[in-house]
Amino acid sequence: MDNRAITLLGLHALLLLLPSSHASETCSALVDNSEASFAKELLSSIHEPETVAWLKSVRRRIHEHPELCFEEFETSQLIRDELQKLGIPYKWPFATTGIVATIGSGKGPVVALRADMDALPLDELVDFEYKSKHPGKMHACGHDMHVSMLLGAAKLLKEREEKLQGTVKLLFQPAEEGGGGALRAMEDGALEDVEAIFGLHVYPLVPTGSISSRSGAFCAAAGSFKAVIKGKGGHAAVPHLTADPVVATSMIIVSLQQLISRETDPLESQVVSVTSVHGGKVFNIIPQDVTMQGTYRTLAQDNGEKLKRRVKEVIENQASVLGCKAAVEFGTVAYPALYNDDKMYEHIKTVGSLMLGQDHVLDTDPSMGGEDFSFYTGKIPGAMLNIGVAHEDASKNFMLHSPHFNPNEDVLPLGAALNAALAEMYIQSAYLGVSTKLSSTQ
Ligand SMILES: [Zn+2]
Numbered sequence: 001m002d003n004r005a006i007t008l009l010g011l012h013a014l015l016l017l018l019p020s021s022h023a024s025e026t027c028s029a030l031v032d033n034s035e036a037s038f039a040k041e042l043l044s045s046i047h048e049p050e051t052v053a054w055l056k057s058v059r060r061r062i063h064e065h066p067e068l069c070f071e072e073f074e075t076s077q078l079i080r081d082e083l084q085k086l087g088i089p090y091k092w093p094f095a096t097t098g099i100v101a102t103i104g105s106g107k108g109p110v111v112a113l114r115a116d117m118d119a120l121p122l123d124e125l126v127d128f129e130y131k132s133k134h135p136g137k138m139h140a141c142g143h144d145m146h147v148s149m150l151l152g153a154a155k156l157l158k159e160r161e162e163k164l165q166g167t168v169k170l171l172f173q174p175a176e177e178g179g180g181g182a183l184r185a186m187e188d189g190a191l192e193d194v195e196a197i198f199g200l201h202v203y204p205l206v207p208t209g210s211i212s213s214r215s216g217a218f219c220a221a222a223g224s225f226k227a228v229i230k231g232k233g234g235h236a237a238v239p240h241l242t243a244d245p246v247v248a249t250s251m252i253i254v255s256l257q258q259l260i261s262r263e264t265d266p267l268e269s270q271v272v273s274v275t276s277v278h279g280g281k282v283f284n285i286i287p288q289d290v291t292m293q294g295t296y297r298t299l300a301q302d303n304g305e306k307l308k309r310r311v312k313e314v315i316e317n318q319a320s321v322l323g324c325k326a327a328v329e330f331g332t333v334a335y336p337a338l339y340n341d342d343k344m345y346e347h348i349k350t351v352g353s354l355m356l357g358q359d360h361v362l363d364t365d366p367s368m369g370g371e372d373f374s375f376y377t378g379k380i381p382g383a384m385l386n387i388g389v390a391h392e393d394a395s396k397n398f399m400l401h402s403p404h405f406n407p408n409e410d411v412l413p414l415g416a417a418l419n420a421a422l423a424e425m426y427i428q429s430a431y432l433g434v435s436t437k438l439s440s441t442q
């Protein structure tokens with residue numbers, strides 16, 4: 001892409017965000033502000049060999065010491081140490097281990113970038129020098145990559161701090177994997193004064209060097225359930241003298257699937273999965289009870305309230321058909337569906353085109369995965385994107401949450417630069433007139 005094309009793209013980005021009355025008066029200022037050199041500066045600074053080595057070392061140190069939901073104490077310490085070395089002020093704790101670092105003028109517009117920090121309860125099976133040193137824990141969702149990229153953005157933005165006509169808040173958030181760390185961080189004031197937020201997630205189905213995103217539905221609302229089916233145990237040879245919770249559970253599992261096939265509009269996306277069933281010990285005893293767990297997910301705007309109600313009704317009523325009783329519990333934190341804001345998505349698309357070239361900004365379908373970033377977008381405009389981490393050698397590519405997950409580390413500088421550009425260009429656009437909410441009040 002030549003410089004002129006890049007400048008025009010950048011201009012397009014800002015014009016998209018501006019009310020039309022502001023467009024002509026800001027044109028000349030925008031053209032003068034060469035975004036071609038802006039992108040080049042960011043990319044060349046972050047690609048310095050020393051910086052690339054630092055990004056990798058941060059990722060690898062975190063990868064070797066994975067920590068689960070709300071236990072990210074060493075990770076949090078590592079981040080604070082690096083922020084201190086970069087001379088960046090921060091506040092903590094938010095939601096036990098979270099950190100909010102601040103770069104810029106201290107005035108509005110204020111934009112946030114988010115990285116999650118937690119790992120998964122999983123044994124790593126990647127043969128890798130920096131493999132997890134803690135059995136049963138692994139960074140299998142790439143949150144170690146997210147932290148490294150956000151620290152990289154911190155470095156870039158700090159170097160450009162005098163140019164920032166607003167403030168960037170870097171939110172290092174705990175407990176994305178089921179703990180709802182985003183909600184807790186927000187309750188602790190992590191988003192105070194923030195008017196927009198961006199987040200990225202590594203994604204192994206997108207090639208390294210590309211990103212993907214979409215406007216509107218991006219991730220599903222997701223909740224979990226657990227049920228204990230109580231029956232009456234006895235000898236397997238006399239089932240008529242028992243109330244068999246094994247058969248009741250089997251029928252519950254089948255009936256739950258009919259919530260999707262018979263009660264859901266075929267054009268809507270919903271999922272119910274039963275993922276764990278435990279009951280009985282031997283072949284000749286019908287057990288007293290069976291415990292089952294599962295998840296329900298939907299892209300519907302009601303965040304799964306109807307589905308949740310029906311899951312409970314089906315489990316309880318189907319259990320009673322077999323003379324059993326069911327006690328149903330739902331997980332304490334259900335994630336709302338994540339909807340990317342239209343304008344924030346356009347911003348991602350334009351910044352992505354500037355940094356990577358238009359051909360590397362891909363569309364994506366919504367995912368039925370959950371993402372607690374949705375708590376932020378429920379409050380302020382925001383959007384997420386997938387950043388590609390696929391290797392050219394397809395045999396190395398495994399999905400998120402796989403014990404073989406092995407993202408391409410070469411993406412770290414790009415992720416850092418993209419984060420920084422999303423924030424700086426948002427501020428630039430907002431400063432020029434789109435969002436004056438904070439600038440006019442300070
Ligand atoms: Zn995950």
Ligand SMILES: [Zn+2]
Nearest residue numbers: 141142176201
């Ligand atoms: Zn994740």
